[in-house]
Amino acid sequence: MKIRQYSLRALALCALQGHRDWPPAWRTPQPKSSYDVVIVGGGGHGLATAFYLAKHHGVTRIALLEKGWIGGGNTGRNTTNVRSDYLFPESAAIYDLALRLYEDLARELNFNIMLSQRGWLTLIHNQHQMELAAHKLNWLKCNGVDGEIIDRAVVRGMLPHFNMGRDARNPVLGAFLQRRGGTIRHDAVAWGYARAADRLGVDIIQNCEVVGFEKSADKITSVHTTHGRIHCERVGMAVAGQSTALAAMAGFRLPLTTHTLQAMVSEPIRPVLNHVVISPATGVYVNQTQKGELVMGGMLDLYQSYAQRGNFPTIEKVLSAVVEMFPSFGQLRLMRHWGGAVDIVPDSSPILGPTPVRNLFINCGWGTGGFKAIPAGGLMLAHSLATGSTHPMAQPFGLDRFRSNRLVDEGAAAGIAH
Amino acid sequence: MILIRCPYCGELRTEDELTYGGEANIARPAETVSDEAWTDYLFMRTNPKGIHQEQWCCSAGCGQWFKVVRDTVSHRILDVWKFEEVSQAAEEVA
Numbered sequence: 001m002k003i004r005q006y007s008l009r010a011l012a013l014c015a016l017q018g019h020r021d022w023p024p025a026w027r028t029p030q031p032k033s034s035y036d037v038v039i040v041g042g043g044g045h046g047l048a049t050a051f052y053l054a055k056h057h058g059v060t061r062i063a064l065l066e067k068g069w070i071g072g073g074n075t076g077r078n079t080t081n082v083r084s085d086y087l088f089p090e091s092a093a094i095y096d097l098a099l100r101l102y103e104d105l106a107r108e109l110n111f112n113i114m115l116s117q118r119g120w121l122t123l124i125h126n127q128h129q130m131e132l133a134a135h136k137l138n139w140l141k142c143n144g145v146d147g148e149i150i151d152r153a154v155v156r157g158m159l160p161h162f163n164m165g166r167d168a169r170n171p172v173l174g175a176f177l178q179r180r181g182g183t184i185r186h187d188a189v190a191w192g193y194a195r196a197a198d199r200l201g202v203d204i205i206q207n208c209e210v211v212g213f214e215k216s217a218d219k220i221t222s223v224h225t226t227h228g229r230i231h232c233e234r235v236g237m238a239v240a241g242q243s244t245a246l247a248a249m250a251g252f253r254l255p256l257t258t259h260t261l262q263a264m265v266s267e268p269i270r271p272v273l274n275h276v277v278i279s280p281a282t283g284v285y286v287n288q289t290q291k292g293e294l295v296m297g298g299m300l301d302l303y304q305s306y307a308q309r310g311n312f313p314t315i316e317k318v319l320s321a322v323v324e325m326f327p328s329f330g331q332l333r334l335m336r337h338w339g340g341a342v343d344i345v346p347d348s349s350p351i352l353g354p355t356p357v358r359n360l361f362i363n364c365g366w367g368t369g370g371f372k373a374i375p376a377g378g379l380m381l382a383h384s385l386a387t388g389s390t391h392p393m394a395q396p397f398g399l400d401r402f403r404s405n406r407l408v409d410e411g412a413a414a415g416i417a418h
Numbered sequence: 419m420i421l422i423r424c425p426y427c428g429e430l431r432t433e434d435e436l437t438y439g440g441e442a443n444i445a446r447p448a449e450t451v452s453d454e455a456w457t458d459y460l461f462m463r464t465n466p467k468g469i470h471q472e473q474w475c476c477s478a479g480c481g482q483w484f485k486v487v488r489d490t491v492s493h494r495i496l497d498v499w500k501f502e503e504v505s506q507a508a509e510e511v512a
Contacts, residue, residue: 244465255461257440258490303420303438306467306491312419313434346461403457 004199006110025191026198031205034231035063037385038223040210040246042066044075044186044371045238045363047193047204048378049385051109054200056379057386062202063232065225067209071190074240077308077340078371079263079297081276081287083120083181085140085147090396091349091410092143094376097393099180101375111192113184114290119275120181121158124149124174129280133176147178158275161326169324170281182276183287189374213250218358220250234359236385238377241306241341243364252356254364255402256343260301261368262310264318264337266329268292273326282321286329294329296322300342300368310337342368347407352380352394361385362399420493425500427480439473441465442485467491471508 004023014021037053039046042064050064066072084096106113124130133149140147151174156164164172194204205227212224213235222231237246241258268291278285284298298318301311315337323330345351345365350373355362361384363377370377376393383391390398396408420433440463447459464470470490475483487496487507497507 242467244463245467253458253462254465255463257463257465258467303433304440304465304470304472304490305493307493313432402461403453 006112025195026204029203029205031063031065031203031208031225031227031230033229034061035203036061036232037063037234037236038230038232039064039381039385040223040235040237041239042068042070042190042194042204042206043073043238043240044071044189044193044374045240045366045377045381046236047071047190047197048374049236049238049363049381050202050204050378051193051197051200052379052382053385054197054202057382059386060201062197063230064197064202064204065208065210065223066204066206067226069206070194070204071187074340074342074370075186075190075374077263077338078186079285079287079295080183080186080289080371081120081181081285082115082184082372083178083276084145084372085120085122085136085176085178085181086145086410087136087139088408088410089143090408092140092145094350094380094393094397095373096143096145097379098373098376101379102184103180105189105192105375109192109196111188111195113188113192115182115184116290117180117182118287119158120178121150121155121275121277122176123155123170123172123277123279123281124176125170125172125279125281127173130173133174136176145178146180147176150175150177159273159277161272161328162277163325163327170279175277183289184371185290186371189371193378210246210249213357215251215357218356220357220360234361234385234388236361236363236381238363238381240343240364240366240370243343243362247355247362250355250357250360254351254399255346256351256365257304258306258341259303259344260305260307260309260311260339261297261342262301262314262318262337262339263295263297264310264315265289265293265295265335266332267335269294269332272328277325279321279325282317282324284318284321284325286322286325293335294322294332300344301339306341308339308341310339342366342370344368346402347409348411349408350377350397351399352377352397353384353390353399355399420488420495422474422486422495422498424476424479424482425484425498425503426482427476429476429479431476431479435476435478437475437477439475439483442471442473469496
């Protein structure tokens, strides 16, 4: 008996069989010689693209190529935070769409993504930040996104271990709170989309690297991979920090630089922190996972790097800030630290839609904030791949905005420089 | 940890004592160039996975800007030189 749909009943039935009957969540197919659409990149954005392309647009001959294993890049390396408190209407629309899709995603994918909308606090340390928070709140109200400013006493109630003493280096006047913000199990997003896409007929091909494109008259006719040549009608790419190299293979340049963004976790402990909290004084943020580890991260490394590993200067900066915020966390041991290769754009906004190559469409430039945008990024790229046109919500984020000088400068609103 | 010896003051500096200045050798074009060329100059970057020519500033030291050839995967420093000098390593890469 092979059980396809996950449910309490399926769990009970499989338990009786000693859990021997669970089938693999997705197939391991060999690539065919030809597809309608080839998607390069098996992270969250690529997998979501494949899923929405099959589900909403009925495209079934889809190959998704991943050079490593799915979700092994930035999707598996981020700090799992989601929120949608962006300033500009264009960004708010796209990030809030992502959050709304995330809110229903477990049901849609039949996969528990462990969404925990525990509240996302941006601390306010001084009067200037209080005014900025009020300004941001007004923008959010105009954009129809939830948010509120809470005072010092409420912050103290929400963060009982936070250093609010007279000796605190960064006094707290209050916080900007988005209650719908929180965390999601990041691997589950990759696995859930992969399983759902596979069930709709998408061929997910892992350990398959793209090594070149064959072009004819501004169009890609086939993709050269480590598994051979694949003919295709359209190509989508969602490869984050590796975008420049892939674009170069296709013959155009991108306004991206690749940097390391690091994160780290402590040993697991009992629940001590029920919310996600960021301090704009240090750029450091922390939350506690459902396993009990404290996940911490900070600013990206400012020099270009494809290293995908952590380093001590950043670990020191992040940990010293966390211990300043929560002195009792100083007793904990650090368990792991790591880095991902993120794609930084001058205006801190994504690049979505067409490229100079007529049948190649792109989804990149999410920088340090791509995880929270996965459902929307996938939806936008799927729309381009199915219709050849740009989704209205993706229009402001085209590659052409750099030439027309219509940047969407979100650096101010993101809460952290990225 | 990136360590670079400043070619001006001669001190070995850690990455925290230095400021990164992005890709080197990007020359400002004449104002009469096309919009495409101007966009290229302002925004487009080579962003290589591997050998990269870049600018750093000895910001916590003598304050001078200088050029570096660095591997963006291993972070190994292959050459450091002053703006008015020519780098052997950079010539070989080019």
